[in-house]
Amino acid sequence: STFYERYHSLEDIYHWINRTQQDNPNMVKAILIGSSYEKRPLYVLKLSVNNRPNKKAMWIDCGIHAREWISHAFCLWFVQNSLSFYKLNQDITRILDNMDVYILPVMNPDGYQYTWTTNRMWRKNRSVSKSSNCIGVDLNRNFDANWCTEGASDEPCTEIYCGAFPESEPESQAVANFLRSHKDSVQFYLSIHSYSQMLLFPYSCTLDEAENHKDLLEMAQEAAQAIRRYYRNTYKYGSGAKTIYLAPGGSDDWAYNLGIKYSFTFELQDRGRYGFLLPPSLISRACNEALIAVKTIALKVIEKT
Numbered sequence: 001s002t003f004y005e006r007y008h009s010l011e012d013i014y015h016w017i018n019r020t021q022q023d024n025p026n027m028v029k030a031i032l033i034g035s036s037y038e039k040r041p042l043y044v045l046k047l048s049v050n051n052r053p054n055k056k057a058m059w060i061d062c063g064i065h066a067r068e069w070i071s072h073a074f075c076l077w078f079v080q081n082s083l084s085f086y087k088l089n090q091d092i093t094r095i096l097d098n099m100d101v102y103i104l105p106v107m108n109p110d111g112y113q114y115t116w117t118t119n120r121m122w123r124k125n126r127s128v129s130k131s132s133n134c135i136g137v138d139l140n141r142n143f144d145a146n147w148c149t150e151g152a153s154d155e156p157c158t159e160i161y162c163g164a165f166p167e168s169e170p171e172s173q174a175v176a177n178f179l180r181s182h183k184d185s186v187q188f189y190l191s192i193h194s195y196s197q198m199l200l201f202p203y204s205c206t207l208d209e210a211e212n213h214k215d216l217l218e219m220a221q222e223a224a225q226a227i228r229r230y231y232r233n234t235y236k237y238g239s240g241a242k243t244i245y246l247a248p249g250g251s252d253d254w255a256y257n258l259g260i261k262y263s264f265t266f267e268l269q270d271r272g273r274y275g276f277l278l279p280p281s282l283i284s285r286a287c288n289e290a291l292i293a294v295k296t297i298a299l300k301v302i303e304k305t
């Protein structure tokens with residue numbers, strides 16, 4: 001199997017980030033956007049094919065949840081695919097010619113490290129609570145979008161602990177700060193999770209419909225159709241609250257409210273057979289089908305903006 005068809009330790013991913021930027025100096029730049037609770041660096045890779053100003057941008061983060069290893073693998077896959085197929089694949093070329101891409105391969109490095117060393121099923125970050133002996137905040141409940149209402153918990157011992165206050169965690173704060181300072185260019189926000197095969201969009205923090213619900217639904221539907229057509233696999237799609245569950249404080253809803261009108265969360269393979277323990281032999285299929293969904297939506301965003 002190739003490098004991209006395996007899961008990689010945090011240390012390997014940091015090396016990969018370094019090497020990827022060194023090997024592609026014209027297209028890739030690593031940007032340090034902050035550090036984790038345990039002081040590990042948070043690097044974003046910026047893919048940019050020329051210095052044309054006023055270019056639009058998309059953002060992809062992976063690994064908000066530590067145990068969702070296919071998510072981290074997807075970010076690496078996406079970068080590799082973009083770098084290899086620019087000028088060869090028509091869709092990739094069109095996307096990169098029109099958009100810069102910001103990729104955060106590991107949003108929760110402390111949690112990811114912990115899943116490699118100690119507990120494979122760890123979800124949250126590793127921050128120590130003042131009020132409890134339990135460790136970790138669910139970073140996808142820590143953003144300022146109906147923060148800590150129904151679907152999150154203020155109890156530090158739960159898997160959906162929202163933290164002491166919105167953006168209490170350095171990881172969510174780093175992402176929020178970066179997006180706030182790039183909100184004029186970023187038009188497409190995407191967060192990669194697993195599992196359950198769903199293409200979700202706002203809102204998850206309320207049952208209300210997003211203002212551009214029709215657009216979002218149409219884009220998600222087209223993406224799901226592409227996956228069905230090319231990979232014969234089924235993805236559900238819809239607003240988070242109605243498709244999966246009410247879950248406030250998520251990055252997608254927060255980014256949407258910031259003004260990033262095309263905001264999605266993808267839940268990759270599978271539907272529960274292996275769950276978070278998706279075997280390496282299934283990485284390539286899982287990533288390729290997600291990639292076609294990303295391309296479908298990115299092309300739509302370019303058309304609409």
Ligand code: 0X9
Pocket residue numbers: 065068140193194195200204205240244246247248249250251252253265267
């Ligand atoms: O609950 C979550 O954070 C996500 N599902 S997961 O199984 N990967 O934990 C879904 C996130 C959907 N979006 C929001 N809740 N904002």
Ligand code: ZN
Pocket residue numbers: 064065068193194
């Ligand atoms: Zn997740």
